[in-house]
Amino acid sequence: xxxxxxxxxRLRGIGHELKPIVMIGNKGITPTIxxxxxxxxSDHELIKVKLPAGTKExxxxxxxxxxxxxxxxxxxxxxxxxxxLRKNPNANPKLSNLSRHAQ
Numbered sequence: 001x002x003x004x005x006x007x008x009x010r011l012r013g014i015g016h017e018l019k020p021i022v023m024i025g026n027k028g029i030t031p032t033i034x035x036x037x038x039x040x041x042s043d044h045e046l047i048k049v050k051l052p053a054g055t056k057e058x059x060x061x062x063x064x065x066x067x068x069x070x071x072x073x074x075x076x077x078x079x080x081x082x083x084x085l086r087k088n089p090n091a092n093p094k095l096s097n098l099s100r101h102a103q
Contacts, residue, residue, distance in 0.1 A: 003075065019048065021044065024051055046084070071086060
């Protein structure tokens, strides 16, 4: 999904307030991690993921792999944090970070 600059800016603002839902350890992307990210994206639509330590290039690759595996968009990546977005038309408004932070 292609996002315009205004949308990315708004999503980054929402993501700034979020705490990481999933933390990836030294084992990398495991099936359990993939399932948890899929569940979190279905519930929250916009999530923050804490990436493992490594070089910037390694973290960028992991962020792209996560987005591709979850069929999501990588909104932003800075340091060890990645912000993923996957819209859910049937999202629960009480859980969805997009609905709760709607302007």
